[in-house]
Amino acid sequence: MTTSPEERSAAHPLAPYGWDEGWERALAQHHREHPGPLVPARVVRAHRGALDVRTPVGPQRVDVPRARLPEPTTGDWVVLSLRGAGPEVVAVLPRRTALARAEASGRSAEQVLAANVDTVAVTVAPARRAPLGRVERFLALAWSSGARPVVVLTKTDLLEGAELADSLAEAEAAAPGADVLAVSAERGAGVEDLRAALSGTVVLLGPSGAGKSTLANALLGQDRLGTRAVRAGDGKGRHTTVRRELLPLPGGLVLVDTPGLRTVGLGGEGAGESLRRTFADVEDLAVDCRFADCSHTAEPGCAVLAAIGAGVLGQRRLDSYRKLEREREWFAARTDARLRAERAGRWKAIHKQQRALRPRP
DSSP states (O other): OOOOHHHHHHTSTTGGGTOOHHHHHHHHHHHHHSOSOEEEEEEEEEETTEEEEEETTEEEEEEOOOTTSOOOOTTOEEEEEOSSSSOEEEEEOOOSOEEEEEOTTOOSOEEEEEESOSEEEEEEOOTTSOOHHHHHHHHHHHHHHTSEEEEEEOOGGGSOHHHHHHHHHHHHHHSTTSEEEEOBTTTTBTHHHHHHHOOSEEEEEOOTTSOHHHHHHHHHTSOOSOOOOOOTTTOOOOOOOOSOEEEEOTTSOEEEEOOOOSOOBOOSTTHHHHHHHHTHHHHHHHTTOSSTTOOSSSOTTOHHHHHHHTTSSOHHHHHHHHHHHHHHHHHHHHHHHHHHHHHHHHHHHHHHHHHHHSOOO
16 A cells, blocks of 8 residues: 655654655755765754754754855754764755844844744733834744744733733734734633644744743643743843754644844845735835835825824834834845955955966066
């Protein structure tokens, strides 16, 4: 009796970690390129100089691959060769998605937080009012990854009925196109609804104190991840998760728990499209502006300003859009300048080499 590729993938030892037919085909390409026994593995944790991976026969620690390969991060699928004394990473399978932020240092570079993510759960603890600007920033990051975002209002047991309804309405207005769910992990309320809204590999994204580890424990069905109370003085969170870690969840999901993010820079190739999706309401209004290059500041016939005047759109929403757009433009300008400098440096090196090879008179 023959089995289909889908059935073989489902029976694979790494199926609980997200292995599927598509990864099977990607691995087959490397079987043709590399002699000797090869096995796939998923990066569970990335350390400085080493990787914790899950292989078909269990967990392994391997060295970070040579510089000629992309540097793997949590969620990556790597190919291990078993020819030598120990397993060696010989390839990193092409990423389907990548959750990346502009580096907090301000350099024109990106830091990949997690790879091959299907759902980004933007977690926010609303307390008395959801921090909408932060929600929009995390949403833009999520949309740019290629994954599907879901906004999760946590710790909703701390809110009264009217306050919860207001927070949900505000979050929904700030997250067009994304599901918004209310969860109390402490009471278990909304956890199953959230589980049903998630798919594939899920990354929990949010600031410290948003309740990510408590939520992860609720999804895991056990208190596996440590939790800490927020600071009493200012209500801000304290880091509990210190590194990104990949864990299989009941029901076929895979979870990536991440440390709280204090800064999330927006940049990179997909930032423009991600802003358009995050602020789809502003973009839809802008179509009716008199001028195609309207900046929505003081131009006559600006449909966005007219919507603010009519109470259809809030000024805070437009201000947040402008702020993130300026940040995106700054990052793009820095990136272009860096690329120009790199090209100039390469040409300078080529010309220098050519001069050195010319015969002397």
